[in-house]
Amino acid sequence: MKYLLFLFFPFLAYSQQTQVVDIIRISAEVRPSLSEKQIHGRVTVTFLILKDTQEVYLDAVAMEPEAASKSANTAIMVRFTKDKVWLEGAFKKGTTYSVNFEYAATPNKALYFVGEQIWTQGQGKNTSHWLPSLDDMNDKIEFDLTILAPKGKTVVSNGSLIKKIDSQGLTSWFFDMKQPMSSYLVAFTIGNYSSTKMFSKSGISLEHYIDVQDTLHLESTYRYSKKLFDFLEAEIGVAYPWQNYKQVPVRDFLYAGMENTGCTFFSKAFVVDSIGFKDRNYVKVNAHELAHQWFGNLVTETSGTHHWLHEGFATYYALLAERELFGDDYYYWKLFESANRLMALSEQGKGQSMLDAKASSLTFYEKGAWALHLLREAIGEASFSAAIKSYLNKYQFKNVNTTQFIAEIKAHTSIDVSQWQKDWLQQADFKATQAYRSLVASAFMKSYFEIASLAPEAFIDKKIFLETALTSPNDYIGQEAVYQLSREPFADVLPLYKIAFNSENLFVRQAIALSQEDSIPKAIQLDFEGLLEDPSYVTQETALLKLWRYFPENRARYLDLTKTSIGFQDRNLRQLWLVLAINTKGYEQDSHASFVKELKGYASATYSFELREIAFDYIDTLSLWDLETIESLLQATTHHYWRFRDAARKHLDTILKQESLKRVVVEAANNATPAEISYLERIGFVIKH
Ligand SMILES: [Zn+2]
Known part of the structure; x- marks a missing residue:
C-alpha cells in the first residue's frame, strides 16, 4: 500500500x-x-x-x-x-x-x-x-x-x-x-572594520560598522539610524528584545540586507557620501531589517505559508518609520508606487494570495504592507497598536501563524475583519479600488492624480496647471509636470523649462536630465550644463552623457569639469568618464592607454560585483575584450551572486560567437579554476581530456 x-x-x-x-x-x-x-x-x-x-x-x-x-x-x-x-x-x-x-x-x-x-x-x-x-x-x-x-x-x-x-x-x-x-x-x-557606538533612548547600544577605507562615509551611510531605532521601538510599543544592535555593510552581498539577530548585514552599495545619500540611501533597508528584530526574530513564522508575518510587517513598519522622517506625502507616494506594481501583476492574472508559501516577494512585502495599512485604517490606530503589542508579548521567542495573529486583532476590536481577511489575505487579486480610496484621503495624492490626469490634454489647456505644479514644494508633482513637458514641441514649453530649472528642486531638475531623450535644445544648453553640479550622482551621470553626445564641440570642457568625479561605490561617474574620454579624439590623447587600462582593471575580482558589472558592459560596448578581461569574466561566471553570474555568462555567450575571441577564451581557460572549467564544460566549450 x-x-x-x-x-x-x-x-x-x-x-x-x-x-x-x-x-x-x-x-x-x-x-x-x-x-x-x-x-x-x-x-x-x-x-x-x-x-x-x-x-x-x-x-x-x-x-x-x-x-x-x-x-x-x-x-x-x-x-x-x-x-x-x-x-x-x-x-x-x-x-x-x-x-x-x-x-x-x-x-x-x-x-x-x-x-x-x-x-x-x-x-x-x-x-x-x-x-x-x-x-x-x-x-x-x-x-x-x-x-x-x-x-x-x-x-x-x-x-x-x-x-x-x-x-x-x-x-x-x-x-x-x-x-x-x-x-x-x-x-x-x-x-577590516571600524565602528562607532551610540545609545538608543531606551539605552540599547547601537554599533555602526564600516570598512576602514570607507570611514568618511560612516555618518551619511548611517544617517537617521538612531532616530529610526527610537521611533520603531516606541511605535511597536514592545522593548527591543535583544542585547544590542549592530549593523555591518558587507561586499558582494546577496540581498539589500539581512536581519541576523541583533546584527544586521547590508549591501555595501548603500555605503554613500552625502551626495549619494540623496539618490540611494540605506534608510528604508535600515528600518526594514530593524523591524524584523521584532517581526521575524522575536516572533517567527511556523512555516513559509506565514511569511508575510515577517516581510509584510517589516515593510509596513519601515514605511511608518520613513513617514516619520520624510512626511505623509512620501508615505502615500510609496504606497501608490507599490499599488501600481501590485495592480500590474493582478491585471495580468498573476495576483497571489498572501498565504501562498510560493508567492513572490512583491506579494509578501508590498501586498503585506498594504494589508496592514488598510487593517490599521479599518480598526483604528489604538486597537491596532494594542493588538500588535499583545501579539508580540504573547508569542515572544516562539513561533506564530496567521490565525494566531488574527485572533489577537479580534481580541482588540469589535469591528468585523472577516472581509479584510478575504480581500487581503486569502484571494489573489489586488483590491485596487480599496487602495485608491485610501490614497485619495491624502491631499497630495489628490493633487497628483489631478496633474497626472492632464497628460492627454492639449498643452495650451493645461499650461497654467503645469506651471503651478513645477513650483510645488512636493517633488513628485513637479516631476510629473516635467515628464508631460518632455512630450510637447520644445518651442511651446521653453518658458516652463526655465521655471523647472529655477525650481531648485533636485528631483524636478533630475527629471529634466532623465526625460530629454533625442536632443538638448540650444536654448537650455547652459541650464543643462548646470546639472553637472547638482548634488546627485544620477543627475550628474545622465547630464554628462547627454551633453557629451549632443554638444560634441564642448566635449573636452565637459570632461575637464568632471575629471575628478567618482560617484557611487560602483564608480558610475568615473567609469562613464573613462569611456567618454577614450572616445574623445585629441582629449588627453597620451593618456588614452592608461584610461583603457583603468577601465579594464575595474573588471577584476578586486572590485565589487556592482562595479564590475558596469565595467563588463563598457568593455563589451568598446570591444576591449582581451586575455585579462576574459579571465575576469570567467571568474565572474561562477560568482556566488546569481544576477551578476548570469550577466557574465551572457557576455561569455556573445564572446564565444566570435572566432578571434574564442581563441582568447581557450588561453584564459589554462588559468581557470575547476569551477570555471566545469562551467565551460557544461556549455560545451571545453572538451574533457
Ligand atoms: Zn525582510
Whole structure:
C-alpha cells in the first residue's frame, strides 16, 4: 500500500523532532580559514529530551568529524551523515544532555569569502552549511559563538562581546546571547572594520560598522539610524528584545540586507557620501531589517505559508518609520508606487494570495504592507497598536501563524475583519479600488492624480496647471509636470523649462536630465550644463552623457569639469568618464592607454560585483575584450551572486560567437579554476581530456 511506504519516508520522521527534543543551547568555537575557504568548529550542544528516544540530530551539511567526540555526561555516540550529525544514546524524557564534537566543512553556500571579508548568510535554511544547527525554524536555540580570526581583524556576531583572547596570531572573540532564536538568524562577519557606538533612548547600544577605507562615509551611510531605532521601538510599543544592535555593510552581498539577530548585514552599495545619500540611501533597508528584530526574530513564522508575518510587517513598519522622517506625502507616494506594481501583476492574472508559501516577494512585502495599512485604517490606530503589542508579548521567542495573529486583532476590536481577511489575505487579486480610496484621503495624492490626469490634454489647456505644479514644494508633482513637458514641441514649453530649472528642486531638475531623450535644445544648453553640479550622482551621470553626445564641440570642457568625479561605490561617474574620454579624439590623447587600462582593471575580482558589472558592459560596448578581461569574466561566471553570474555568462555567450575571441577564451581557460572549467564544460566549450 502506497501510503504506508510514504509514512516511512525519512523526512516525515525528521519533522517530528521538535516534539521529541528541545535543543536549548549550541556553544561553538569556529575558525574560518581564508586561504582554504574552510571552517573548523568545536560544538557543545545542550538539549532537553521531551520523549524517550535513541537519537537526536542537528542539520550539518557535508561536514566531516575532526577528532574523537565525547559526551560530557553519558556514553553518547556522534555520527556524521551527508546532511546531519546524529547523537545516539538512551535518552530519557525530562533529562538534559550535553555533547561535544568537532567538525570541518568547506561550504559552497552560507559562508562567503570575499576579498578581505568573510560573512555568512543563513536565510533560507542555510546555517547548517557552516554550523551544525537546525533548519527547522520551530526550535529556538540560544547560540553562543566564539570566533577565531587573524589578529587585527574585527569580528561581528550575534550577542554581546564578552572578551577577546590573543593566541598564536589569532584572536578569539567570545560572544554571548541571552535569548533563543531560529538558526537562520545566526551570523558572523570578519573584516577590516571600524565602528562607532551610540545609545538608543531606551539605552540599547547601537554599533555602526564600516570598512576602514570607507570611514568618511560612516555618518551619511548611517544617517537617521538612531532616530529610526527610537521611533520603531516606541511605535511597536514592545522593548527591543535583544542585547544590542549592530549593523555591518558587507561586499558582494546577496540581498539589500539581512536581519541576523541583533546584527544586521547590508549591501555595501548603500555605503554613500552625502551626495549619494540623496539618490540611494540605506534608510528604508535600515528600518526594514530593524523591524524584523521584532517581526521575524522575536516572533517567527511556523512555516513559509506565514511569511508575510515577517516581510509584510517589516515593510509596513519601515514605511511608518520613513513617514516619520520624510512626511505623509512620501508615505502615500510609496504606497501608490507599490499599488501600481501590485495592480500590474493582478491585471495580468498573476495576483497571489498572501498565504501562498510560493508567492513572490512583491506579494509578501508590498501586498503585506498594504494589508496592514488598510487593517490599521479599518480598526483604528489604538486597537491596532494594542493588538500588535499583545501579539508580540504573547508569542515572544516562539513561533506564530496567521490565525494566531488574527485572533489577537479580534481580541482588540469589535469591528468585523472577516472581509479584510478575504480581500487581503486569502484571494489573489489586488483590491485596487480599496487602495485608491485610501490614497485619495491624502491631499497630495489628490493633487497628483489631478496633474497626472492632464497628460492627454492639449498643452495650451493645461499650461497654467503645469506651471503651478513645477513650483510645488512636493517633488513628485513637479516631476510629473516635467515628464508631460518632455512630450510637447520644445518651442511651446521653453518658458516652463526655465521655471523647472529655477525650481531648485533636485528631483524636478533630475527629471529634466532623465526625460530629454533625442536632443538638448540650444536654448537650455547652459541650464543643462548646470546639472553637472547638482548634488546627485544620477543627475550628474545622465547630464554628462547627454551633453557629451549632443554638444560634441564642448566635449573636452565637459570632461575637464568632471575629471575628478567618482560617484557611487560602483564608480558610475568615473567609469562613464573613462569611456567618454577614450572616445574623445585629441582629449588627453597620451593618456588614452592608461584610461583603457583603468577601465579594464575595474573588471577584476578586486572590485565589487556592482562595479564590475558596469565595467563588463563598457568593455563589451568598446570591444576591449582581451586575455585579462576574459579571465575576469570567467571568474565572474561562477560568482556566488546569481544576477551578476548570469550577466557574465551572457557576455561569455556573445564572446564565444566570435572566432578571434574564442581563441582568447581557450588561453584564459589554462588559468581557470575547476569551477570555471566545469562551467565551460557544461556549455560545451571545453572538451574533457
Ligand atoms: Zn525582510
